[in-house]
Amino acid sequence: MKTTDKTEHTPAGAAGARTKPKVAFFDFASCEGCQLQITNLGETLLDVLGAVDVVEFREAISEKYDGVYDVAIVEGSIGDSHAEERLKKIRERSKVLIAYGACACTGGVNGMKNGFQLDEIRQYVYGKDYKLFDSTPTRPVHEVVKVDYFVNGCPIYPPELIEVLKHALRGLPYTVPDNPVCAECKLNENVCMYERGVACLGPWTKAGCNSWCVNNGNICYGCRGEVKNPARNAAADVISKYNLKPELIAKKFEMYNKCKEGAK
Amino acid sequence: MNYHILKKDGLDGFIKKLAGQMKVCAPVAKGHGAFAFEEVSSAAEISLKYIPTILPPKKYFMPPREKMLEFDLNGDKPKDAANLEPEKLALFGVHTCDLAGIQCLNMVFSERPRDYNYLLRKENIFIIGLECNEYCDGNASCALVGNHYPNGGYDLFFTDLGDRFIVHVNTQKGEELAESQGLPKASPADLSALEKARDAKKHVFQNEIGVGPKLLPEIFARGMESKVWQELGKRCVSCGNCTNVCPTCYCFDMSDTINLDMKTGCRTRTWDSCQFETFASVAGGENFREERAHRQRHRYYRKFKYPLDKFYRSFCTGCGRCTRTCMAKISLKDTLKTLAAEYK
Numbered sequence: 001m002k003t004t005d006k007t008e009h010t011p012a013g014a015a016g017a018r019t020k021p022k023v024a025f026f027d028f029a030s031c032e033g034c035q036l037q038i039t040n041l042g043e044t045l046l047d048v049l050g051a052v053d054v055v056e057f058r059e060a061i062s063e064k065y066d067g068v069y070d071v072a073i074v075e076g077s078i079g080d081s082h083a084e085e086r087l088k089k090i091r092e093r094s095k096v097l098i099a100y101g102a103c104a105c106t107g108g109v110n111g112m113k114n115g116f117q118l119d120e121i122r123q124y125v126y127g128k129d130y131k132l133f134d135s136t137p138t139r140p141v142h143e144v145v146k147v148d149y150f151v152n153g154c155p156i157y158p159p160e161l162i163e164v165l166k167h168a169l170r171g172l173p174y175t176v177p178d179n180p181v182c183a184e185c186k187l188n189e190n191v192c193m194y195e196r197g198v199a200c201l202g203p204w205t206k207a208g209c210n211s212w213c214v215n216n217g218n219i220c221y222g223c224r225g226e227v228k229n230p231a232r233n234a235a236a237d238v239i240s241k242y243n244l245k246p247e248l249i250a251k252k253f254e255m256y257n258k259c260k261e262g263a264k
Numbered sequence: 265m266n267y268h269i270l271k272k273d274g275l276d277g278f279i280k281k282l283a284g285q286m287k288v289c290a291p292v293a294k295g296h297g298a299f300a301f302e303e304v305s306s307a308a309e310i311s312l313k314y315i316p317t318i319l320p321p322k323k324y325f326m327p328p329r330e331k332m333l334e335f336d337l338n339g340d341k342p343k344d345a346a347n348l349e350p351e352k353l354a355l356f357g358v359h360t361c362d363l364a365g366i367q368c369l370n371m372v373f374s375e376r377p378r379d380y381n382y383l384l385r386k387e388n389i390f391i392i393g394l395e396c397n398e399y400c401d402g403n404a405s406c407a408l409v410g411n412h413y414p415n416g417g418y419d420l421f422f423t424d425l426g427d428r429f430i431v432h433v434n435t436q437k438g439e440e441l442a443e444s445q446g447l448p449k450a451s452p453a454d455l456s457a458l459e460k461a462r463d464a465k466k467h468v469f470q471n472e473i474g475v476g477p478k479l480l481p482e483i484f485a486r487g488m489e490s491k492v493w494q495e496l497g498k499r500c501v502s503c504g505n506c507t508n509v510c511p512t513c514y515c516f517d518m519s520d521t522i523n524l525d526m527k528t529g530c531r532t533r534t535w536d537s538c539q540f541e542t543f544a545s546v547a548g549g550e551n552f553r554e555e556r557a558h559r560q561r562h563r564y565y566r567k568f569k570y571p572l573d574k575f576y577r578s579f580c581t582g583c584g585r586c587t588r589t590c591m592a593k594i595s596l597k598d599t600l601k602t603l604a605a606e607y608k
Contacts, residue, residue: 047524166522179540182503182591187328187535189318191298194591203501203591229541231501231556237592238501 021070021169024056026090028076028083029110029138033155034101035059035075041158048162051169069094071168077103077110077259078144080134091145096168099141100161102154106225107259109154110138114258138259149174154223154256157209177208178227181220185211193219194238199248203238204230223256266433267450267458268442270422275429276307278445279356286352286390289324291317301355310357312424315400316583320362320511321355322369325385328508332381332518332531348381354390361406361583363393363417365511368571368579370417372514390437393421397461398468403584405597407469408477411582413462425457473597475604477578483600483607484569488561492602497557499592504537506586506594507563512571512579513537538562564599 025035039060041048055065072094078084091097102108113121114137122130141147149164151157167174177183181202185192188211193200201222202214213220239246270278282288283305291314292302299314301321319328333346358366373382393414396406406412414421419438422429430450433439450458475483507513517536522529536543539559545551553559571579580596587595 044524051524051526162524163521166524166526169526170522178542179537180501180503182501182505183508183537183540186319186503186505186508186589189300189323191294191296191318192589192591195296195298203503227502227541229502231499231592233498234501234592237499241591241593 020051020053022055022065022067023052023071023073023165024065024069024090024094025054025058025073026056026075027058028074028087028103028141029079030076030101030103030108032059032075037155037158038161041162044158044162048165052165067093071096071098071165073098073100073165074104074141075101076141077107078136078139078141079110079113080136082134084136084144087141087144096148097141097145098149098151098164098168099147100151100156100164102152102223102225102256104141105150105152106256107138107140108223108256111256111258112254113138115254140259150176152176152206152224153209154221157212159210160208177206179207180227181205181207181209181211181214181224183207184209185214185220188215190214194242194244197242199242199244199252201249201252203234204253219252221255222253226253226257266439267455268431268433268447269450269454270429270431270445270447272427272429279304279307279310281445282354282356282441286354288354288356289321290356294318304356312357312394314357316359316361316404316585316588318589319509320365320583320585321358322365322511322514324353324355324389325366325369326373326382326514326516326535329532329534330381332533334530335520335528337527337529346380348384350385350388352388352390354392356392357394357422358391358418359394359396359400359583360414361404361411361581362511363391364409364411364415364581365583366391367415367417368512368575368577368581369514371575371577390441391418391420393418395421395423395461397424397465401584401588403587403595403597404582405472405580405584405600406582408472408600409578409580409582410477412465412469423458423461425454425461428454430454430458472582473600473604475600479604479607480568480578480600481572483603484565486607487603490603490606492599492606493557493561495602496560496594496599497555499594500539500556500560501591502539502541502556502559503591504539505589505591507537507539508535509585509589510567511581511583511585512567515543538566560594568600 027035072090074097078087099105103110118137122135126133149168151161151164164174184207185202193214198219200219202220204226205220205222206224206227209224235249279288288304289301290304290310291299292309293311294300299311299317301317304310333344335342335344373379416434419435421432431442431447433442515536515538516533518531518533520529520531544553553562567580568578571577
């Protein structure tokens, strides 16, 4: 492993004059649905493969690689000590690390585990021999290793991953939008879900997905995590305006936001 | 005065003929009491009775996301090209509040340096207004700002007279269209019917906050430290709905996107909102309007104070969209009433 000062401060794509940047995909506790989003990119995938050299990608190729990764793209949350060790090794071998998907960025649905006593949930999953199975509270990737870029969402919004990848290849910072999903939803001129009589987490959830779910007739489930400074008092007004039960909104937050990792 | 007549049963023919010449966009029902300007090809698709659309017609003048230029970093010197070929478009059924909104934006974007994208699009948009003979709903405050009557800003303007529309011609382009559509001239009886309809509106539309509009600049001049801003700040979601739907909000952000070849790309502008926490934050971490209260106050002053000083015109058109869309029930009329009460 030859990591000099020079390579550390060089954009991941700088080597690209002759060789394409080496990109590897990894998964931890997740459904691997974000990897599937990549395989589903269609024609854009050809452009991606023109710009980078994919050296590891369990869902699509069987090859392994033993050199330094220019970019490691990590899916999944960290829920046991084996995962923690493996992730740390990946970090050591990677110039740039991108956490992608709700599990990796905020803990995602795996965060629901943290709402239970650890032994209680271990017993529930593994039965009487649960002590043989290592388990730790769910952590997003950045609570274990340094993360350079985040691509939120369950699954990721593919155009955003492409944007982040391009930023990584050029060594530029990427700013995850810190406005509520409503900001993008309104530009798409959707009829507000609340007007349809349905509670939606758009007002508190980070934008960046182009209100993907609402565009397709679904509510926002809050998969991208809360904005840094969510409107705490607003829920009461929203609930009274639309005549909804407070639990409806609170419960919906539990699915993706149990790790309470709003700030990035 | 140049007026024509279009029988209501002739509207479908009018729209179809117009749609043969250019893209026609009009208010369309979206369900759940919401409307949006969308492309139509017949009168049946149009909602003649509608509350202000989710987004105002500004979306055709400055699209929510607009490509400004393309660049190419290949070669010794970077190259860029800003090519805009705006589509010919007719907007049908624009209410007087939204006509006022377009007039406001025209002033803003005609200032130097001129905004060529906006002005090019505007040149290619044919506007047909539609009069409201009654309120759309209780959120509107058009009478306060005098926008319940037409004040120009259109090519043709339709007023419903029961079985027919009386059509006011305001431009040469409007006259040409009226003639090509074979619309007969209005008779003196039609004109007196129009006068009657306008008279009836005097009783229907009344100042919605009970405070004279001439007092508003003074009320705002003294209202900077009003408690009402803290009240709004406590409730505001900072979602930007109020500014995105406002017919006179025009703030935008610019960003460059490079393609995967890392050589070519484009510059895009996207609507921005002063209600976003990031809007007034600058390098170094300072944020000039960090608190929601200050951001809400800024929004109101950008409607009722600053544009009056600069353009001698209220930039609130009274359409009521900000109140309608606010998740947290922040009401423009209530805010103005509270400010006015403190002033007394």
